[in-house]
Amino acid sequence: MEIQTILENMKYVILIGDGMADYPIPELGEKTPLQVANKPNMDHVAEEGANGLLKTIPDGMEPGSDVANMAIMGYNPKKYYTGRGPLEAASIGIELKKDDVAFRCNLITVHDGRIIDFNANHISTKESSKLIKTLNEHFNIGKFYTGVSYRNLYIYPDREALKVKTRPPHDIIGEPIEDHLPSNGETAEKIKQIIKESHKILKDHPTNIERSKKGKRPANMIWLWGQGQKPTMKTLREKYGLKGATITGVDLIKGLGVYLGLDNVNVPGATGYLDTDYKAKGEHAIKALQDHDIIFIHVEAPDEAGHARNIKEKIKAIENIDSKILGPLLDELPSYDSFRLTLLTDHPTPIKVGTHTPDPVPYAIYGENIEKDNIRSYDEESAKRGRLGLSVAWKLLDKLTGS
Ligand SMILES: [Zn+2]
Structure with a gap:
């Protein structure tokens, strides 16, 4: 009975740093941007939470952000993905x-x-x-x-x-x-x-x-x-009983949210590029939590840096997400009865490749009744040793919500 009550008031936060994951880079001493970035809040989530790898791109599909984010939002892209056209149509x-x-x-x-x-x-x-x-x-x-x-x-x-x-x-x-x-x-x-x-x-x-x-x-x-064609998906409310919102500067993700019945929170200054206003995104996320059960915060900047093959900008984007979005969220979340935060990336955009790859991505879940493992850092290597192992992304919400 008590667990039921807790779940009913649960706040879910899904923080997605687009393209954050990477391969070891010679200029960084064979480390990845996530391994060298100064990101105390991400590491706190990894340390106090459970870690693992998520397969966001089903075999044989293009490693696009649309496919990956559809999976993260709980829908098997093999079954529901019809193309980027319909997602962009919904967004406008x-x-x-x-x-x-x-x-x-x-x-x-x-x-x-x-x-x-x-x-x-x-x-x-x-x-x-x-x-x-x-x-x-x-x-x-x-x-x-x-x-x-x-x-x-x-x-x-x-x-x-x-x-x-x-x-x-x-x-x-x-x-x-x-x-x-x-x-x-x-x-x-x-x-x-x-x-x-x-x-x-x-x-x-x-x-x-x-x-x-x-x-x-x-x-x-x-x-x-x-x-x-128009995809036929149940809304997140129909599937999980959750009222949700997206915070993103990217049309595809907005459009995905439309089909899932999510509100899109418009953030002035959220460009989807490197100069995106991180602080405003964090503030709007905190505000959206008041009247939503689940929020998806999507930040495009690390992906842009990956495409530009810019190591410095990629590290900076990760550090900005850490200090200006995740930090304030971690301060705010304890004011709710119970919460579960998931930190992840949708796909790697390795500097070496300059485009998306379909490799599984590191993720960390932190919050109510999440048993921790012995991982200390949020990065590609550490996640491999996490207790959650490897799972498919479209089952993440089932797990998180216990449905
Ligand atoms: Zn992406």
Whole structure:
């Protein structure tokens, strides 16, 4: 009876440092950024809690943040992941109908038949919206939506589009477009024609002429990829009886939260980049705890540093999460009857690789009735000796909530 009462008032905090995990780095004496960073709060969680490794990326799936975070939020990506398009659609408030297929629509720069920039110099949202408007005026199948910067959406009203094979544009920089256009069937041909035709419409668009004058790359073509249907997932409240919130600067994670019925707490200054306002994120997390049972705090900065192969920035991002987000949370949590905090990363973004890898990640659980082990530090090596061993990420919430 008493345990029941405690569980009912339990506060859950899931703190995700995107891409924090790494491989040993020669410049750090074969240690990882997590091993050398000054992070007393993370180490406190590891020392007073239970540690282990989580497999966040199911075998055969791309090690994306969307897949990994879906798993962390309690859903098996093998069963529920349909593509990044639908997640981004949700994040900007588009409701997909049953047969709708949402494509990510990048605004890109092509030159001599090759992609030279997958984001057209990080084109502004204002400029994007003008190009998107023209695309909608021209094409009479499907609909384009303005998202953020180069990241826009295209909704195609036929589920046949699910079969189309597409490539992410950032993977084919410098390669001939013709080799990578959509393929696999009749609908692929239609999608391919839309992409090709977009070049004719956009190349002399006034917005692009303006950009070229300013020495910026023109957004002279679209690239459609990452398509999927609306996923059918139970909300977190239906599944665990928990009222939840996300705190993130990243569209994909926001969108994931929409399907799971989570409130997204908007944090002014949370950019998703290295200059993100850590302190504000911490403060908003503490505030959100008052009227939510579970909060997911997602910080993108370590991943950005990993992509940039910047060791110093990665260590700094870890230390900022430790002192400005985790520290204040650890001060606040004891004011609640009971709590359980989980510290983890969604996937490694090793400096050496410069992109995501699917390796299992270290995690630590700390709080009510969590028996500790003899681990002293939150890092890749220590976690291997933790008493929790290796588990799949999508069962984490089952374990945490005892369901
Ligand atoms: Zn990630």
